[in-house]
Amino acid sequence: MALSCFKAYDIRGRVPDELDARLARRIGAGTAALLGPGPVVVGHDIRLSSPELHAAAIEGLTASARDVIDIGLCGTEEVYFQTFHRKAAGGIMVTASHNPMDYNGMKLVREDAKPISGDTGLFTIRDFAASDTPLGQGKGSVTRDTDKSAYIQHLLGYVDLNDVKPLKIVTNAGNGGAGIVIDALAPHLPFEFISIQHAPDGSFPNGIPNPLLQENRSATRDAVREHGADFGIAWDGDFDRCFFFDAEGNFIEGYYLVGLLAPTLIARTPGGKIIHDPRLTWNTVEMAEQAGGVPIMSKTGDAFIKERMPAEDAIYGGEMSAHHYFREFAYCDSGMIPWLLIAGLVSSTGKTLGELVADRMQAFPCSGEINFRVDDAKATVARVLAHYESQQPTMDNTDGVSAEFAQWRFNLRSSNTEPLLRLNVESRGDAALLKSRTDELTALIGGSPSNN
Secondary structure, three states: OOOOOEOOOOEEEEOOOOOOHHHHHHHHHHHHHHOOOOOEEEEEOOOOOHHHHHHHHHHHHHHOOOOEEEEEEOOHHHHHHHHHHOOOOEEEEEOOOOOOOOEEEEEEEOHHHOEOOOOOOHHHHHHHHHOOOOOOOOOOOEEEOOOOHHHHHHHHOOOOOOOOOOOEEEEEOOOOOHHHHHHHHHHHOOOEEEEEOOOOOOOOOOOOOOOOOHHHOHHHHHHHHHHOOOEEEEEOOOOOOEEEEOOOOOEEOHHHHHHHHHHHHHHHOOOOEEEEOOOOOHHHHHHHHHOOOEEEEOOOOHHHHHHHHHHHOOOEEEOOOOOEEEHHHOOEEOOOHHHHHHHHHHHHHOOOHHHHHHHHHHHOOEOOOEEEEOOOHHHHHHHHHHHHHHHOOEEEOOOOEEEEOOOEEEEEEEOOOOOOEEEEEEEOOOHHHHHHHHHHHHHHHOOEEEOO
């Protein structure tokens, strides 16, 4: 039986065609067989199909004589936290993040919240799930524990509660799970929260929460402007990514947030190493080095960043796609820690978020990620490189291909998860050059460009 829902880093597919309760049960059993001794943390997102898949995964675990800590409705980072905090054998998060309404999936981790990917056991679980091997007859226990207090206290450790100002902050949970955490944090913080699309609702009355899509940004932007907020935050459904809007309601590219957070973390750990992806680099490298840190480039993607961070003992990792990873969070990504750090920065510097990033946006303007659907990705990349060969750019193949010239650079890579070519362009303080080179590359690539 072919299982198309198993991807390189996680499990995702349409319910029930590609993922159903029977398969979730077998995934639970396969995970139990892979992990070392100890209980397994299991949680689920707000999607309507998640409780059934969550219950089935627990059945597979307990049938394999594995004890389960059921943390119920939560965000992906809460499974990570509870796995390392409780020293569990591993964790399963039932979520499809920002995928369409009829999708669901799972993210799996082992001890210390280390990701289980195709290289580290996910395909072993797939093979078991596809087999006829009967499930065990074990009777593992299930402990229901939805207490978030340890997680909330951990998050509060990233801000100086004596220093933060009474900011006004718009929060847009997109009817996902982030609102629950904001409500738990609110009594401990002096902020005034203007919360929109706040209530968890798996029918997603305002559409699937994915703030990377431009059409999904207007609600947050308008609320920031209407209420005169200091800044706005929006999350995807399982809130492992957070997106920022300045006091004017302008969307801030994730690239500039990495450059803002890197020196903040280096200030706490002088000389610290920063992991970044190769799509856009110049601003991050300059900011990290100016702060006395060491920037290190890694291949794009959750599994790669999480593997590289402990290997380098890096204090922080950031991707322009709004994933932010922290050493003190077991090298995992969080959609809550970044906004708390930003609130601390706005408080301590007296500058607005827009002021904190304005000079960096001017110093290194970027195109934002442009996606292309093309018939032959390999031939397209070869055509682009042939065009620039005579200019002798500095080349790098860490992830896709990066070509660096004196005043501008680009990265062109195939998506890890979708049949797309992704283009990113940046320049050294020259917006006109950025536009002309982006237009030139767009024409060379052909296909159908989109910023979504």
